[in-house]
Amino acid sequence: MKRIIIFCFALASYSHVYSQQSADKALQYLNENFSQENIYVLTDKDLYLSGETVWFNAMVLRNFSISDISTNFFIELYDRNKKQVLRKRFPVFNGSVQGSFQLAENLNEDIYFVRAYTPMMSNLSEEFQYLKQIPVYNPSSTKKLIKDKTSSWSVTLHPEANTFIQGNPSKIAVRLHSKGIPPSQWEGYVIEKDHPEKKITTFKGLDGNVGVFSFTPEKDKIYEAVVTDNNGLQKSAVLPKASEKGVSLQVISEKDNIKYKIKNSGEAYPYLTVIANIGEQVVYKAKVNQLKDAFQSIPTDQLINSVMQITVFDDNENPLVSRMCFVMPQNLHIAAPEVKPEKLSTEKRALNSFDVKPLKDVPSYSIAVFDPEYKKSLQDENFLSSLWLTSVIKSKIDRPAQYFSDKMNPEALDALLISEQWKMFDWKEIISGKYPEIINNSSKYISYKGKVTINAKPAPQQTLIMFVEGNKSDREILQAETDSNGEFFFDNMIFEKPIKVTYQLNGANASLKSRTNVFVNPLNTFIPLKKDLPEVEGYELVERNTTSETSQPAELTKIIEAKKSKKEYDEKIINIEEVKLKAKRKNLTEDLNKKLSSPLYQSMNEVVFDFVNDNQSAASSPNILQWLQGRVAGLTINNENGNPTPYIRQSKANIYLDEMLVDASSLNGIAVANIAMVKIIKDGGLGMSGGGNGGVLIYTKRGDTQSPIENKLSTMVDLNFFVMEGYNESEKYPDSDYGNSELSKISTDYRPVLFWNPTLEIDESAPAIINFYNNDSAKKYRFMIMGFDAEKYIPVYYDKLMP
Numbered sequence: 098m099k100r101i102i103i104f105c106f107a108l109a110s111y112s113h114v115y116s117q118q119s120a121d122k123a124l125q126y127l128n129e130n131f132s133q134e135n136i137y138v139l140t141d142k143d144l145y146l147s148g149e150t151v152w153f154n155a156m157v158l159r160n161f162s163i164s165d166i167s168t169n170f171f172i173e174l175y176d177r178n179k180k181q182v183l184r185k186r187f188p189v190f191n192g193s194v195q196g197s198f199q200l201a202e203n204l205n206e207d208i209y210f211v212r213a214y215t216p217m218m219s220n221l222s223e224e225f226q227y228l229k230q231i232p233v234y235n236p237s238s239t240k241k242l243i244k245d246k247t248s249s250w251s252v253t254l255h256p257e258a259n260t261f262i263q264g265n266p267s268k269i270a271v272r273l274h275s276k277g278i279p280p281s282q283w284e285g286y287v288i289e290k291d292h293p294e295k296k297i298t299t300f301k302g303l304d305g306n307v308g309v310f311s312f313t314p315e316k317d318k319i320y321e322a323v324v325t326d327n328n329g330l331q332k333s334a335v336l337p338k339a340s341e342k343g344v345s346l347q348v349i350s351e352k353d354n355i356k357y358k359i360k361n362s363g364e365a366y367p368y369l370t371v372i373a374n375i376g377e378q379v380v381y382k383a384k385v386n387q388l389k390d391a392f393q394s395i396p397t398d399q400l401i402n403s404v405m406q407i408t409v410f411d412d413n414e415n416p417l418v419s420r421m422c423f424v425m426p427q428n429l430h431i432a433a434p435e436v437k438p439e440k441l442s443t444e445k446r447a448l449n450s451f452d453v454k455p456l457k458d459v460p461s462y463s464i465a466v467f468d469p470e471y472k473k474s475l476q477d478e479n480f481l482s483s484l485w486l487t488s489v490i491k492s493k494i495d496r497p498a499q500y501f502s503d504k505m506n507p508e509a510l511d512a513l514l515i516s517e518q519w520k521m522f523d524w525k526e527i528i529s530g531k532y533p534e535i536i537n538n539s540s541k542y543i544s545y546k547g548k549v550t551i552n553a554k555p556a557p558q559q560t561l562i563m564f565v566e567g568n569k570s571d572r573e574i575l576q577a578e579t580d581s582n583g584e585f586f587f588d589n590m591i592f593e594k595p596i597k598v599t600y601q602l603n604g605a606n607a608s609l610k611s612r613t614n615v616f617v618n619p620l621n622t623f624i625p626l627k628k629d630l631p632e633v634e635g636y637e638l639v640e641r642n643t644t645s646e647t648s649q650p651a652e653l654t655k656i657i658e659a660k661k662s663k664k665e666y667d668e669k670i671i672n673i674e675e676v677k678l679k680a681k682r683k684n685l686t687e688d689l690n691k692k693l694s695s696p697l698y699q700s701m702n703e704v705v706f707d708f709v710n711d712n713q714s715a716a717s718s719p720n721i722l723q724w725l726q727g728r729v730a731g732l733t734i735n736n737e738n739g740n741p742t743p744y745i746r747q748s749k750a751n752i753y754l755d756e757m758l759v760d761a762s763s764l765n766g767i768a769v770a771n772i773a774m775v776k777i778i779k780d781g782g783l784g785m786s787g788g789g790n791g792g793v794l795i796y797t798k799r800g801d802t803q804s805p806i807e808n809k810l811s812t813m814v815d816l817n818f819f820v821m822e823g824y825n826e827s828e829k830y831p832d833s834d835y836g837n838s839e840l841s842k843i844s845t846d847y848r849p850v851l852f853w854n855p856t857l858e859i860d861e862s863a864p865a866i867i868n869f870y871n872n873d874s875a876k877k878y879r880f881m882i883m884g885f886d887a888e889k890y891i892p893v894y895y896d897k898l899m900p
Contacts, residue, residue: 120372120414121379123527128377131220131533133521134159134167136213136227137483139883141465141830141850143474144653146660147235148202152830154463154855155194155227156883157215158484160376161403163192163885167215168542169621170194175210179630182209184623185825188542188591189215190702190780192885193463195855196827206238208633212626216537219624224491224520232636234653241641245634248277252285252324252334255516258346258420262362263316263339268347270515271300271308271322271334277635279305279495280326287312290319290335303509305495307516314339343418344369346409349392350422350511356392357407359385369417370410375403375424376521400424401890404489406519416524421514423485426500426507430891431481432456434882437864441900443878446835446846447871451880452864458888460731460746463855464867468875469898471652471849480883481894490517540620544588545821547577547617549602551609555583560603561615565596565696573695573756576603588620592696592823599818610817617819655847655874662845663831685710693774693796698756700778701827702856704729708772709798715769721795722764729777730860732793740765743793745779751792764795773798779858830854835870846872 134157141152153172157164168189174182182204187196213227232242250273257268273279283302287310288295297320300310314320320336342363349356359369369388373381373395381395395407401424408419435454442449453462467475475498478487482497490513500510526532549556556579563575577585601610686707706713706728718724722741726734733744740761743750752759754767776794830853835841852869859865871878877898884893 119528120370120410120524121382123524123530124374124377124379124522127522127527127532128160131535132159132164132166132217132377133221133225134164134215134218135225135483135488136170136215136218137480138172138211138213138227138229139463139465139480140211140231141853142656143472144232144234144656145200146656147200147204147206147233147237149660150197150199150828151231152197152828152850152853153195154465154883155196155213156480156885157189157192157194158488160378161401161484161488162890163887164215165192167217167539169216169539170196171214171216171623172196172198173212173623173626174198175212175626175630176205177208177210177630177633179626186621186623187827188780188824190856191460191887193461193856195463196825197830198825199828200233203237204233204235206235206241207233207638208242208636209233210630214624215539216621216624217539219537220535221533222520223626223628225488228631230631230633234656236657239641240638242636243639245277245637248275248279250275250279250326250330250332252322252332253516254322254334254336256336257348257515258418259518260343260345260418261314261337261339262343262345263314263341265345265360265362266311266313267345268309268311268515269322269336270512271302271310271324272513272516273302273306273308273324274493275305275495280328280330281305282327283308283324285322285324287320287322290321293321303506303512304499307509307512309508309512309515316341344409346407346418346420347392348407348420348422350424350426350507352425352427354397355395355405355407355422355424357395358390358392359388359409360390361388367412369412370414371407372410373405373407375400375405380405397425402426402428402430402485404485404514408524410524414528419519419524421489421517421519423507423510423514426505426510429481429501430889432459432884432886432889432891432893433895434459434462434893436880436882436895436897438899439866443871443876443900445871445873446841448835449851449869449871449878451867453859453867453882454864455859455861456884456886456893457861459859459884459886459893461859461884462857462865462893463883464852464857464865465850465854465881466852466867466869467879467881468847468849468851468872469877469879470875471655472879475879475881475896479894479896481892484892489519489521490514491520492517537622537624538620541589543590543592543821543823544620545586545617546620547585547587547615549579549583549585550614550616551602552612553614555579556602556613557581557583559583561585562601562603564599573697590697590821591700592821593701593826594823596696596821596823597818598821601817614817615819617821619822656849658845659847659849662843662847689774690776694776694794695756698753698776698778698794700780702778702780704777704779706775708769708774715772718769720764721767721769721772721775722761722793724769725775725777725793730858731779732777737761745777745791748790750790753792753794755797756794767795767797771797833870847874848872851875851878 136155136157138153138155157167170187170189173184176182183198185198187194208230211229211231218226253272255270261267286296286299298310298312300308302308321333323333325331345360347358369385371383372379403424404421405424406419406421409417411417434456437452439452440450477496477498479498481501486497549559549561559579561577565573577587579585600615602613689707689709690705715724720741722734722743731746734741735744742761774796779791857865880897880899882895
C-alpha cells in the first residue's frame with residue numbers, strides 16, 4: 098500500500114527513534130508471505146426461491162485496499178448440516194469477481210450458507226473467510242421458514258486497552274451481544290458491589306452494540322454495571338478488580354491526527370516502544386524513554402481510512418497493552434461518481450436513463466439498480482463496512498453499515514473498537530517466529546503441476562508436446578520441459594469448461610507413445626471447510642401444515658410472482674429468437690471468432706473487430722495498432738522507438754499474431770487488408786505464455802488450405818490425453834426490454850433488480866449510459882455503484898434513493 102509505506106519511511110526523520118527490530122521484521126515477513134485477504138460479496142437479492150439463479154459481485158480485499166495477490170475465487174453453498182450443495186470457481190480480475198450459480202428446483206426450503214475464499218485465505222484462519230446465511234424458499238417443501246421473533250442479549254465490559262488500574266481514569270466500553278433484534282433503547286448505571294444503593298455513574302446505549310462511560314477505580318473495590326432495555330429486561334456485568342500497577346494506553350482519534358498517552362503505574366521499564374500498524378504494515382514507531390502526562394500525535398495526512406492497532410512494548414519487545422481505533426472517522430475518503438438522470442420515471446415499466454460520469458484511474462464500475470423494497474440488507478452491511486470494519490472484527494455486529502453512513506457516530510465506533518481485540522495476527526506469535534503453514538500457493542489463474550512417466554518411471558529432461566483440443570476448429574500446440582523428476586508446471590491460463598489435452602513426447606515412436614503417461618493435478622482447488630457452521634439466526638423451520646404464521650412475507654409473494662413472470666418472459670424471448678433465426682443470417686462475427694480463436698485465447702471480457710464481414714474503414718491506416726487508437730476503453734497506443742505500442746490501463750499489453758507472441762515491430766510489414774480479425778482482451782493471462790496484463794490479438798486472413806497447425810497435427814494420432822478443468826461459466830444477467838411489443842405483454846413484473854452490471858467498462862472521455870425499465874410497483878430506485886481507486890487507495894461507493 099503506497100500511501101502507508103511513504104508514511105512509514107517519513108517517520109525516520111522526526112520520530113523519537115526509528116530502527117529495524119524484530120517486531121518490524123516479523124510484521125514485514127508476515128505481510129510479504131502470509132498476507133490476510135478478505136472478501137465482500139454483493140448478491141442480487143436477499144432471499145431466493147429454489148430453481149433461481151444467484152448472481153453475485155465480489156471484491157477481494159487486503160490491508161484495507163484491493164488485493165493484488167489472488168487470481169482464483171472459490172464459492173460454495175452448504176445446508177445447515179454442513180453438507181455441500183454446490184461449488185464454483187471464477188477468475189479474479191483487478192480484485193473483482195463476477196459470477197452466478199443455479200439453485201436446484203428440488204432444494205428444500207431452509208437456511209443455507211454461502212462460503213467464499215481464495216487459495217491464500219485457505220492457509221490462514223477460517224474466521225476471515227466469507228460465510229453468510231441466505232434463506233431459500235420452496236413452496237413444495239414439507240417444511241417452511243418463518244421469522245424467529247424471539248430475541249435475547251447479554252452484556253460485557255471492556256476497559257480501554259484492556260487495562261484497569263487503581264487511581265487511573267478509565268474509559269469503559271459496554272458491549273451488548275444480541276441474538277435476534279437488539280433493544281431499540283437501553284441504559285445503565287455503575288455501582289460498587291458492596292454499596293449497590295449508590296450509583297457511581299450512568300450511561301446510555303449509543304446504538305444496538307455499545308455504550309461508554311468513564312470513572313476512576315479505587316483500591317480493593319469491585320464494580321458492577323447494571324443495564325436495562327426498553328422492555329424492562331435487566332442484565333449486569335462485573336468489572337475485574339483493578340490492578341495495583343501496570344501500563345495504560347489512552348487514545349483519541351481526531352480528523353488530522355491520532356493522539357495517544359501512555360501512563361506507567363509502578364512498573365520498571367528502561368523504555369517503552371510504541372508501534373502502530375494498519376493491517377500488516379507498520380505506519381508509526383517511537384521509542385519512549387520518559388513518560389510525560391501529555392498526548393503524543395500520529396499524523397494521519399498520509400494514511401487511509403482504516404482500523405489501526407496501537408501497541409506498547411516493553412524493552413524486550415513483549416507486548417504490554419494494545420488498542421484499536423479508526424483513522425479519521427470524521428473524514429471518510431470515498432470517491433462517488435456523479436450520476437445524472439437523463440430520463441427518470443417511476444411509472445409502470447417506464448424507461449429510465451442515467452449518465453454516470455467517469456472517475457480518473459477507475460477503469461470500471463459495478464452498477465446495480467434495486468427496487469428498495471427488496472434489497473434492504475444494504476442498510477445493515479455494505480461494501481464500506483466490509484472494507485473498513487468487518488474485515489478486521491469477526492464477532493457479530495448489529496448493522497455495521499451505520500458506522501459509515503451520513504449519520505455515523507464516531508464515539509460509538511470508537512467504543513466498539515475498545516470492546517474488540519485484534520485478530521489478524523498475534524504479536525507474540527509472529528515475534529517468536531510462529532507463522533501459518535502455506536499449503537495452497539496462490540499461483541496465477543488456472544495452474545497445473547504434471548508428471549511424465551515412461552514404463553511407470555519418471556521421465557526427466559523430456560519435451561512434452563501437448564495438443565489443446567477444446568471445442569474449436571483451430572487448435573493449439575503447447576510444449577513443456579520436464580525437470581530431473583519428470584515434473585513440469587504451467588499456469589496463467591483462463592478458459593471456461595473442461596479442455597481435452599492429448600500429448601506425446603517429442604520424437605516418440607509408436608512404441609514409446611503407448612508407454613508414456615502424464616498425470617496432472619490442479620494447484621488451486623477447493624479446500625474443505627473445517628470449522629462448524631454458525632447457528633441459524635432469525636429463522637425457524639417448522640412443518641408447513643402448522644397454523645403458525647400462515648401468511649408468507651409480502652417480499653416472498655412478489656418474488657414468487659417475479660419468478661412466474663420471468664418464465665413467461667423467457668418463453669416470449671425464445672419465440673422471438675426463433676423468428677429472428679429464420680429471418681436473419683447467422684452472426685458471422687461470432688462464427689469467425691470461434692473459427693480463429695483457440696480455447697486459451699478467449700475471454701469472458703473481450704472486444705472483437707471483424708474485418709471479414711464488416712467494413713471497418715481501416716484500409717487506409719498504415720498500422721493496425723494506430724487504427725485501434727480511441728476505439729476501445731482503457732486501450733491507448735504509445736509510440737516507442739518508432740513503433741505503435743499498446744497499453745491497457747497504463748500497463749504494457751502483449752501482442753499476439755495468429756496467437757504467437759510478437760513485438761510491436763513485427764506488425765510493420767502486415768497490411769491491414771490481410772487482417773481478418775482483431776481482439777482486445779483486457780484482463781488476465783493468455784495461452785501458455787502468460788500475459789497477465791491482457792493483450793491485443795491479431796489474426797491474418799487464411800485460404801481454403803489447412804493451416805500450419807493442422808498440418809503438424811496430422812502426425813499426432815492415437816495419443817493419450819488428460820482433461821483440464823476450466824472456470825465455471827457465469828450467466829448473463831437477464832435484461833427486460835419493454836421496447837419490444839411482445840415482451841410488454843407479460844402479465845406482471847415484480848423484478849427486484851432493475852439493472853445489474855458488475856463490470857461496466859468506463860471511458861474517461863465520456864459518461865457511461867445506464868438504461869433500464871421499471872417494474873410494476875417501484876416508486877423509488879436504489880442506485881448503487883461500487884469500485885476502487887487503486888491509485889489513491891480509496892473506495893468508490895454511491896448508494897442513493899431516487900427520486
